[in-house]
Amino acid sequence: MWTFLVGCGVIALGGLLALVFFKHEKAAKISATVLTVAGSALVAMPVIETALGADTEFIRLAWTLPLGEFHLGLDRLSAFFALPILLLSPLCAIYGIGYLAHRKGGGGHYFFLNTLVVSMLLLLCAKNAILFLIVWEVMAISSFFLVVFDDHLPSVRQAGWTYMIATHIGVMALLAFFSILGHHAGSFDFQAMLAGGELSSSMRLVLFLLAVVGFGSKAGIFPLHIWLPEAHPAAPSHVSALMSGVMIKMGIYGLMRSLSFLGEFEATFGWILLALGVAAGVVGIVSALSSHDIKRMLAYSSVENIGIICIGLGTGILGSAWHNPQVTALGFGGALLHVLNHSMFKGLLFLTVGAVVHETDTKEMHHMGGLLKKMPFTAVLFFAGAMAASALPPFNGFVSEFLIYFSGIKSAMTKDVSSILLAAVLLTSLALIGGLALAAFTKVGGMVFLGEPRTALKKTPHDPGWTMKFPLLLLGIFALGTGIASPLLLPLVSDAQTVLTGDAASLMALDSDILPSLINISYVSGAFLVAFVILAFFYRILTGRKKCEVARSPVWDCGYAKPAVSMQYTPSSFSAPLVLLFKPLVHIRWALQKPEGYFPKSGRFETKIEDRVKEAFYAPLFRLIAKTLLLFRFLQHGHVHIYVIYVAVTLIALLLFTAGN
C-alpha cells in the first residue's frame, strides 16, 4: 500500500515538474511523462498483487479533515479498476508529446493530466466519504482544464461549461447520498457504512436513485450523457481517450461501490438499471451512427458501451434479488470485464482518430476518405479497434459481451417468467446494439480510411511519429491479446465481483460452464488468425502465378469511365436508412435549397444532428431554472453597504440559532 502512495506521489511530482518547466515545453512534457510511466509502474505492483488475490491493505494517516479522515484501502474492486488507469495513463502521456508537439501550454496541460491520474487512483482507494468527495472534485476540475485546452475557441469553452455543470449536478446528488448514508451509519467511513445496519426499503430506493444520478452523470448513463458528445470532440484526443477510457468508468466504480453499501438488492434496482442500459445502448449507437463528427461519434459509442455495462449490472442485481448467484456473478463479471475491454479499445480508437484529426485538420467525416493508403499503420489499428467496438471476435469486446449474453441465457434456464423476460430483453437489445454498432463502425472505417479523399487537404497526411505510434500499437496488441487470452482474464473479474455482493464465492466457483466456453472461444479466435494467414498465403500464390495476369482499371460506374471522387457514397447517405428507422431517437435538422429553373445556379443541402434528450429535456429545464432565479435578481444590486447588512443579518441569525440549541 505504501508503494501505491509513493507511486501516486511520483506521478504528482511529474505534474509539478511540468509546471516548473512551463517555459521549456519539451522538458515539461518529457519530465511529466517519464514520471507518469515510473509512477504507474510503482503503483502497478501492489495493484496487480491485489487483483490476483493478495489481501486488502489499509492505511490511516493522522490527517484530520473536518468530518473526514485520510483512510485508504486497496481491495479487489479498486485494484481491478486501477488496471486500465495504469495502462492508459502512461500511453496517453507519451502520445501527448507528439500530439501537442507544435502547441504552447504543454506545462499546464501536463500538470492537470498528472493530477487527473493521481486523483483517479486515490479515488479508487478512498475509504472515507469526505476524502472520496474531495478527490472526486479534484478529478472533475483537472479534467475540466484538460478539456478546455483550446480555450481560444468559443465552442470549446461552451463544451467545458456543459461538462462542468453536468458533473456538478452529479456532485449534488452525491452529497445527498453520502450525507444520508453517513447519518445512518454514524460515520463517513466506508467500513462503517458497510456494516451500518439495515436500511428501510424506501430509503434504499432513494439512495440507489441518488447514486445513479450522482455517479451516472460522470459515467454518462442515459439520460445524463449529454456532456460526453460535447466534451470529447472539444478535448485533445489523448484527453478524450483517457476520459472515455477510464475517467467515466470512475462513475461505474462509484456506482458499484455504493451498491455494496445498500445491503440486499431489490429487483426494482435491477430493472431500472437494465432499462437505462437498454435505452443508453440503443440511443447511444443510433446517435453514433448519425454523427458526422468523428470524435462525437466515438463519444456516443461510449454512451452505448456504458449502456452495455449497465445491462450487465442490472442483470447482476436481478440475479441477486432472485437468489441466483450464477447469474449475479456472470452479470457483474461481464460488466467489469467490459469496463476493462472498453478502456482498451476506446482508448485505441480515440488515439487513432486523434492521429487522423492531427493530419487532416478536420473532424468532419464528409471531408475525409482514402486515408488507408496514406496512413496504413493508423488504419490497421483503427480497424482493430472498430472490430473490438463492434464486439467481433477475435477481439476483446466480444468476450465481455459474451459473458453478459451468457448471464441472460443462464437466467432463462430457471424457466421463471420474469427471468425469461430479462433474457428476452437482454438478448434482443444486445443483438440489435451489436448490429447497429457494426453499421456505425463500418461507416467510420469505410468513409475515413477507404475509397478516395472527398476534399483536397492542405498537406499530404502520413502516419504519425513513434511517440504516437507506440501507444496505438500497444493498445492494439492488448485489444487482440485479451480477446484471445480471455480465459486468463477471467480470474481477475471472477474475484472482483465478490466485493459487490459481499459473498465470498467467485464467478468461476459458481459457474463451471463459463471457463470451458471461454477456452473454446479462445481456440476459435486463435484459429481465426492462423486460418487467415494460411488462406491469405494461398491467395497470394494463386494470384502470383505467371498465368494469372493482374491489372488495374476504373471501378464500374455504369460504363462511366471517369468516376469523380464526389460520386462516392457519403457518410450520411450510408447511415440515412437506418437512422430514419429510429427517427424518434435523434433529431435531424434538414436545410434544403433545391436547385430550381432550367439553368440552376446553386443548391444547398445540410443536415444537423441534435441530441433529443438535450433539446426536449435539458434545454426547457434550464430555461425554467434561469427564469425562476431571475425573480431573485433584486437581491443582487451592487450596493456594497447593503451586502454588509446581509452578512450581519446572517451572522446574527446563526448566533441566535446556536444560542437556541
Added chain:
Amino acid sequence: MNANNVMMILSALLLSPLLFGVINRVKAMFAGRKGSPLLQTYFDIAKLMKKGMVYGNTTSLMFQLGPVFVLVSVLLALLMVPFGPIAAPLSFQGDFILLAYLLGVSRFFTVLSALDTGSAFEGMGASREVQFAAMGEPTFMLGALLLAIHTGEMSLSGMVREIQFDVLSPATAAVVLLVAAWMMLLLTENSRIPVDDPNTHLELTMIHEVMVLDTGGPLMGIVTYASGIKLWIFSALIANLLVPTLSAGASAQAGIFVGIVLLIAVAVGVIESIMGRVRLRQIPKVLVGTTALVATALIMTLAG
C-alpha cells in the same frame, strides 16, 4: 472430433455450392426452362480460380484481403453447426453467440471491401446490408433463446439433441413458428427474394451482388464459395429443427440430414419463383415482424 464429424464437415464443404444449383434448377422448372446444370456453381468457381485479377484503381489491400477474412469466418462458423443427431465438431455452452458474431465478422469485411472501391453503387449495397442485418440479428438470438428454454441446453448441438416433437403441444407450435422466422432470416442473410434478387441486372436495386460488383477472378471465386457455405449454415440450422431424432445408423442419419438441407434449397427456389421482391423500404418492417414472430413463439413456450 470423430469420423462422423469429419464426414459431415467434408460434405458441407463439398455440397454447399450445390445448393445454388438446386435453387436455380427449381426456378428454371417453374419458368418452364431447362436451366443450367446442377453443378454450374462448381464450374463457375473452377473457372474463376483460373482467371487473372483486375483491381479497381481506388482499391487498397482491404479489397483483396476482405474476401479472405469472409471465407475464414464462415468456415469457422460452420464448425459450430450440428448435423441433426450428429453433434457439431465444436460445441460449447453459448456457441450460438460466437456463431452469430462470426457471421458478423464476415459482414464487416464484405462491407469494408465494398466501400474500398469508392463506388456509389457499392456504398449503396453496403448501406443496405448493414441495415437489414442489424434488424435481423434479434431474430436469431431470440430463436436460440427459445430453443435453450425449450430444451434446457445452452449449446446448439445440445439443443438439437434434446428437441422433441410432441404432436399438438404449444412447444411444437413454437418450433414451427421458429422455422418460419428463421426461413425469413435465411432469405435475408443470403440475399434471396423477397429481400434481394441475386439475378437482377440493375445495380441500383441490388444488395449483395452490388457489393461484389468490382470483384472478379479468384477473389470472386472465394466470395461465391463463402456465400455457398453461409447458405449451407442457415439451411443446416433450419434442417436441425426439422430432422426427426432417428434410431437409424450414422450414415442413414447423415443422409436424411443432407436430404433435408437440399429440400430447404428447393423451398428457397419455390419461394423465389412464386414471390416478388418486397420494396426496400418495407424490408425493415418485415424483419421486425419476423422478430415479433419469434417473440410470440417464446410466449407459447411459456404456456407449454
